[in-house]
Amino acid sequence: MTRPNSHDWNIKARRGGSIPIGLNNLIICCGVRTEKNYFDSIAKIIKDNYPKQTGVNFDVESDPVDPQKMIKHLEDRSDLESYQHIWIVFDKDDFEKDNFDNAVQKVRAFNKKKGEARYHALWSNECIELWFLLHFEYMNTDISREQYFDKLGKYLGESYEKNDKNIAVKLVVGNGTIGSAIKNANKLLDIHTGKTPSQCKPATNVVEFFEYYQEYLKELM
Numbered sequence: 001m002t003r004p005n006s007h008d009w010n011i012k013a014r015r016g017g018s019i020p021i022g023l024n025n026l027i028i029c030c031g032v033r034t035e036k037n038y039f040d041s042i043a044k045i046i047k048d049n050y051p052k053q054t055g056v057n058f059d060v061e062s063d064p065v066d067p068q069k070m071i072k073h074l075e076d077r078s079d080l081e082s083y084q085h086i087w088i089v090f091d092k093d094d095f096e097k098d099n100f101d102n103a104v105q106k107v108r109a110f111n112k113k114k115g116e117a118r119y120h121a122l123w124s125n126e127c128i129e130l131w132f133l134l135h136f137e138y139m140n141t142d143i144s145r146e147q148y149f150d151k152l153g154k155y156l157g158e159s160y161e162k163n164d165k166n167i168a169v170k171l172v173v174g175n176g177t178i179g180s181a182i183k184n185a186n187k188l189l190d191i192h193t194g195k196t197p198s199q200c201k202p203a204t205n206v207v208e209f210f211e212y213y214q215e216y217l218k219e220l221m
Contacts, residue, residue, distance in 0.1 A: 025058045026083045028074065030090035032064045033163040035128055039089065041168035046216040056216070059083075066095055067103030074110075083117050086110075087209055092125040097198035100125075104197045123197050124204040129160075131206040132167065134184040135176025140191065142201050172220050179221035182207050182214065 029035035043058035063070050067090045088107055092100050107121035129148035136155045152160040156174045185207035192200035
C-alpha cells in the first residue's frame with residue numbers, strides 16, 4: 001500500500017516545478033476558528049505576494065460538525081463547479097476511528113467521479129497543532145493536546161491561543177519554517193505507510209496543501 005497522502009496528479013504537479021495558475025480553491029475547515037484563521041492567513045499571504053500574476057483564489061469556510069457530517073454537507077452542495085481544488089480540513093480529535101477513516105475515504109472517492117475538481121482530505125491525527133509544531137521540530141510521540149499547547153508556547157515565546165488570527169505569521173517569526181514542517185510531516189507519513197489515517201498517530205496530511213502551493217510561500221520556507 002502507498003502512504004496515506006499519495007496522489008499521482010499531485011506528484012506530477014510538484015515535479016513540474018511551475019506555479020499553479022488561475023486556480024479557484026475552496027477550503028472547508030471542521031474547526032470553528034483555529035483552522036479557518038490559519039488558512040485565512042495563508043490565503044492572504046499567497047494573494048498579497050501574487051496579487052495579479054496567477055489569479056489564484058481561496059474561499060475559506062468553516063463547518064463545525066463531525067467529519068462524516070462535513071462530507072455529507074459537501075455531497076449535498078451544488079455550487080462547486082467553479083473550483084479546481086477543494087480542501088477539507090479536519091482533525092481526529094475525539095471522533096471515532098471509523099468516522100475519521102470513512103471521511104478520508106469518501107473525500108478520495110470524490111476524485112473518481114466526473115468533473116475537474118480535485119478533492120483533498122487535510123486530516124491531522126490528533127490535531128492541527130501537530131502541523132504547527134512540525135515547523136520547529138520533528139516529533140514521533142503521541143502527546144496530549146495540552147502538551148502541544150505547552151510546546152508551541154515555548155517556541156512562540158508566549159502562550160499559545162487556539163483562535164489566534166496571526167498564528168501563521170507567528171510560527172515563522174518564532175523561527176519555524178513551512179519547509180521544516182513539510183519535511184517533518186512527510187517523514188511521519190512515510191513511517192506510517194500502509195496504515196489507515198486513524199492508525200497514523202501522530203501524523204498530518206495538511207502537508208499536501210503546502211506541497212502543492214509551496215512556490216507561493218518561499219518567504220516562509
